[in-house]
Amino acid sequence: MRPLLQLLFALSSLSGFSQNAWCGTGLPDQQAELESKINVESRSTITIPVVFHVLWKDSVENISDERIYSQLDVLNTDFRALNANLKVLSKEKQNLAADMQIEFCLAFVDPFGNPAKGITRKQTSIDNIGTQNTVSIPSKAFIKNSSLGGTDAWDTEKYLNIWIGKFQSNTILAESKFPWDTIRSEDGIRIDPEYVGIHCVDALKKRFSYGRTLTHEVGHYLGLLHPWSADCTLGDQVQDTPPQRNAYYDCNKVDDDECGYIPLVENFMQFSDDLCLALFTHDQKKRVDQMISKYRPKLLSNNVSCFPFYYPTELTEDNLNFYPNPSTGCVMVDIDLDTKLEIELEIFDATGRLIHQESNIVMSIRPIEINFLQSGMYFVRAKSNGKSVTKKIIVL
Ligand SMILES: [Zn+2]
Known part of the structure; x- marks a missing residue:
């Protein structure tokens, strides 16, 4: 029901x-x-x-x-x-x-x-x-x-x-x-x-x-x-x-x-x-x-200042973000990027061990939800169109 x-x-x-x-x-x-x-x-x-x-x-x-x-x-x-x-x-x-x-x-x-x-x-x-x-x-x-x-x-x-x-x-x-x-x-x-x-x-x-x-x-x-x-x-x-x-x-x-x-x-x-x-x-x-x-x-004729809608075509530090961070196990990976571009995500633990990998993600929904089982520090690396950015997240 x-x-x-x-x-x-x-x-x-x-x-x-x-x-x-x-x-x-x-x-x-x-x-x-x-x-x-x-x-x-x-x-x-x-x-x-x-x-x-x-x-x-x-x-x-x-x-x-x-x-x-x-x-x-x-x-x-x-x-x-x-x-x-x-x-x-x-x-x-x-x-x-x-x-x-x-x-x-x-x-x-x-x-x-x-x-x-x-x-x-x-x-x-x-x-x-x-x-x-x-x-x-x-x-x-x-x-x-x-x-x-x-x-x-x-x-x-x-x-x-x-x-x-x-x-x-x-x-x-x-x-x-x-x-x-x-x-x-x-x-x-x-x-x-x-x-x-x-x-x-x-x-x-x-x-x-x-x-x-x-x-x-x-x-x-x-x-x-x-x-x-x-x-x-x-x-x-x-x-x-x-x-x-x-x-x-x-x-x-x-x-x-x-x-x-x-x-x-x-x-x-x-x-x-x-x-x-x-x-x-x-x-x-x-x-x-x-x-x-x-x-x-x-x-149609408002003159209010605002940032126009825009998705970059290149991955940078600024357009890879996480929230909440620190988190209690579930994190949203927010990548502001042209929706047609494929993205690869890799997650490493604090020792540098690869613990998760996803390839060829076309963002069906943004942001991407990732659930972590254990608390600790992790590094998320995103790759797209030849560019790579890595950022740290904390799971409490
Ligand atoms: Zn309605």
Whole structure:
């Protein structure tokens, strides 16, 4: 039995969340209809400045910069169709995939012109700040308002605000506002820290530990809907996503669709597991372009400074990193490198003995997780394209 299905019945009591699964994004209103009269010119790549607001009570909720960087990597590869799990799909499905031509960068200047790093941090004494809302109508999210103990949004017309704070239950992982939602101070995404970025988790939690909860929520932020509808029509107002009656909850629903179409379980707007989510479609891209043009035009012309998305083609000291380090047995090896390049990894113990070797790794997911059985000092050597870099890690 899949745990999420068992928990569906508990969700109706969660105020502010109307969706009956892990995504808490509400149902659309009439403004979600496709605005077919809007013509979107062919465009160059859009870069969206992002700020992550971390609100933490327990120190484990104060997730590392590296986790957040890995999350940004996931968003960038997914929205540029550079994710390696797309390459293993059938040609037919690969042809459905669109390069969304949207990139994300950490904002290096705040709305007042001060230098920033795209991440704010604040300790809180509030339990489950991620899901606390006022009872007023419209309600306000504690995490999004400094007067309620959270952090105020940066100008929501120019920045994508992502608040990270503990959610009350494990049934909902994140929630996004749609572009047509009107309360600017609430615009953006909130997410439980457990589901941000790529990190070491136990086997039961791996379904959502590869950063694609935010890929899905950013899809909502840009106007995309879930692709299902009870009557097998266009649940998401998008032509090239096959009609489906219900949500898919894993990667293996391919022979079980009531609407008579081949299920596209790999679409980022499904509820499938992170490792099989792989693509946005061409018509989803069209809808996003129309939504940005109508509701988020300042994203097209923002002048916010940030580091652009870029993967080097050469391995260097700077683009081989580990986190956490020291660790307690599980380490993420984060290699910022062109996803097409093959990588070889070797691990040596303190005496110089080779204890592990992997060859011809094309990074299906980045970073790579390595589990160590014994504490001690180790050396990890990465090789790619004729270059070699070695760095030390400590296992406690
Ligand atoms: Zn959703």
